[in-house]
Amino acid sequence: MAGQSDPHLSIFSAAEVEFLAEDELVEIIPNMSMDSLNFICGDFGPFFPHIPTEVPMWLAMALKKRGKCAIRPPNWMSLENLTQVLEAERDSRREFQPLPFHYVEISRLLFDHARDDIPDVHMVRTLVEDIRDVRFHKVESGFETIGSRTHAVKLKNLSAMEVNIVRPFFVRALQAFYKHDSPQMIPRPDTASTRTNIGDLPRRDLRPR
Amino acid sequence: MANYYDLDDIIMEDELVSVVFQVGANGVGLLDPGAETNHIQQGAKVELPFWLSQELQLRQAASINLPACFNQKTRKEVQADVAYVNLKNRCPYFYEFGCKVAPLVGDRTIGPFLLYAFKGRYKEVLSKAHSAAFSVAPKFLPLLTKEETHLYDAAQSSMTAYKKWRVGGPRFERASILKKRKSNG
Numbered sequence: 001m002a003g004q005s006d007p008h009l010s011i012f013s014a015a016e017v018e019f020l021a022e023d024e025l026v027e028i029i030p031n032m033s034m035d036s037l038n039f040i041c042g043d044f045g046p047f048f049p050h051i052p053t054e055v056p057m058w059l060a061m062a063l064k065k066r067g068k069c070a071i072r073p074p075n076w077m078s079l080e081n082l083t084q085v086l087e088a089e090r091d092s093r094r095e096f097q098p099l100p101f102h103y104v105e106i107s108r109l110l111f112d113h114a115r116d117d118i119p120d121v122h123m124v125r126t127l128v129e130d131i132r133d134v135r136f137h138k139v140e141s142g143f144e145t146i147g148s149r150t151h152a153v154k155l156k157n158l159s160a161m162e163v164n165i166v167r168p169f170f171v172r173a174l175q176a177f178y179k180h181d182s183p184q185m186i187p188r189p190d191t192a193s194t195r196t197n198i199g200d201l202p203r204r205d206l207r208p209r
Numbered sequence: 210m211a212n213y214y215d216l217d218d219i220i221m222e223d224e225l226v227s228v229v230f231q232v233g234a235n236g237v238g239l240l241d242p243g244a245e246t247n248h249i250q251q252g253a254k255v256e257l258p259f260w261l262s263q264e265l266q267l268r269q270a271a272s273i274n275l276p277a278c279f280n281q282k283t284r285k286e287v288q289a290d291v292a293y294v295n296l297k298n299r300c301p302y303f304y305e306f307g308c309k310v311a312p313l314v315g316d317r318t319i320g321p322f323l324l325y326a327f328k329g330r331y332k333e334v335l336s337k338a339h340s341a342a343f344s345v346a347p348k349f350l351p352l353l354t355k356e357e358t359h360l361y362d363a364a365q366s367s368m369t370a371y372k373k374w375r376v377g378g379p380r381f382e383r384a385s386i387l388k389k390r391k392s393n394g
Contacts, residue, residue: 011367014374108375140336165371168363169338173331176356180304180324 011167017160021105022058027072030063057106061113071114076100077107079120082127089134094142096135096157104132104161132162139166143173217355221302222260226310228271229254259309266313273313278303284322291329295352303354330357338364 012020023041029052036045037059044055052072055063063069075081076099085097100106107128115121139162142155153174155163230253238247241255249255254274257265265271277283278299287294296303304323311319337349338361353361 014371018374112377136339140339143332143335161371165367166364168367169335169360172356172360172363173335176304176327176331176360177324179308180320180327 012164014161014164017102017164018105018109021102021109021160022056022061024057024100024102024106025054026057026060026074026106027052027054028060028063028069029072030069032068057109061109064114064117071110071117073110073114073118073124074100074106076103077110077118077124077128079123079127082124082131086127086131086134089131089138093138096138096155097131098157099131099159101160103128103159135159135162136165143170217302218305221305221309222258222263224259224276224300224302224306225256226259226262226276227254227256227274228262228265229274230265230271232270234270259306263309263313273310275314275316276300276306276310279307279310279316279319279322287322287326287329291326292333293352294326296326296330296354296357297351301355304356331360334361335364337361339368 029050030047031049032047033049034045034047036043036047041056044059045053047053047069060069060071064071076085085099088097107125110118111121111125118124135158139155139158142153153170230249230251233251234249236247237249238244240257241249241253244253255271257271262271262273266273278296283299287296300306304327307319307323311317334353334357350358350361
């Protein structure tokens with residue numbers, strides 16, 4: 001599956017990733033009563049004033065814009081949890097902390113449309129930005145470890161947007177590694193006995209940095 | 210041939226390499242600009258495009274010398290400061306060219322050398338592309354080979370797209386065709 005905005009690139013645009021994130025469920029507190037809504041993706045409601053219910057993000061946004069509900073921010077978006085996550089991100093050099101797959105997009109949607117529903121919105125926003133910066137930096141420095149014999153890289157807990165940003169670069173880089181590291185280009189040690197007179201490039205220069 | 214329609218591949222095969230003719234050849238004096246007769250003698254050293262040299266080598270009419278971008282001097286320079294060597298003016302298709310030339314000149318150290326160069330350089334490409342204000346790019350970009358430029362563009366365009374999305378802006382754009390129709394009607 002590929003993005004639709006640019007048929008020549010097999011990547012999603014940021015807006016398309018956001019579109020996918022809008023299917024995530026979020027809890028809302030309606031202030032009107034309405035029968036349940038039957039969609040292809042499922043049935044939501046019925047809605048009663050002050051009774052919390054779960055709806056997809058896009059529906060929550062639509063109701064919020066019309067002033068029909070308040071959005072309850074997800075649990076992970078609390079000040080304590082985010083502070084904890086940020087600290088853990090800074091402490092571990094290699095690991096990523098578990099966060100929702102669409103945390104970048106969800107937080108942006110909520111900051112844009114439901115600012116009044118999030119307690120300490122400025123602090124929360126700064127924290128999310130900080131976490132994202134730390135994680136981006138970790139992704140970049142993590143690439144330093146790829147090298148010989150790398151055919152795949154496992155990045156656990158990486159979120160949708162983060163993957164999407166590094167994908168074009170990473171796919172190309174891995175392809176180049178695959179090409180230059182193929183057995184045709186790099187003779188295996190067991191065939192090395194045939195080339196005793198090379199002396200061109202000292203072996204020690206090739207050690208992984 | 211997998212890359213038959215690949216423009217980069219075609220341009221890359223135009224790269225000049227020096228070959229030594231193993232046999233004399235009549236009627237091809239135009240290949241050697243210094244020739245006074247229409248004849249290339251055995252043992253003459255001529256610069257030919259790679260695609261021609263390759264065919265001549267396969268027919269054992271000529272043998273390819275190690276191109277200058279893979280000689281000892283270049284290797285020393287690359288080893289000295291791998292990330293900031295100007296590979297583009299040595300050969301814009303450094304990696305692809307190396308892959309093609311290596312089996313023909315029978316030098317097995319070219320493969321490891323290419324890998325070493327790429328490994329040393331790609332991180333720099335990534336961090337420059339992500340952090341780059343526009344002021345960094347002009348200084349750094351001319352050093353990159355074609356493949357590295359593609360990498361740089363890939364990293365930078367996805368980063369700018371993300372930044373643009375984060376700042377926000379008009380969420381819905383009217384398709385250009387709709388605008389036109391409205392003004393006409």
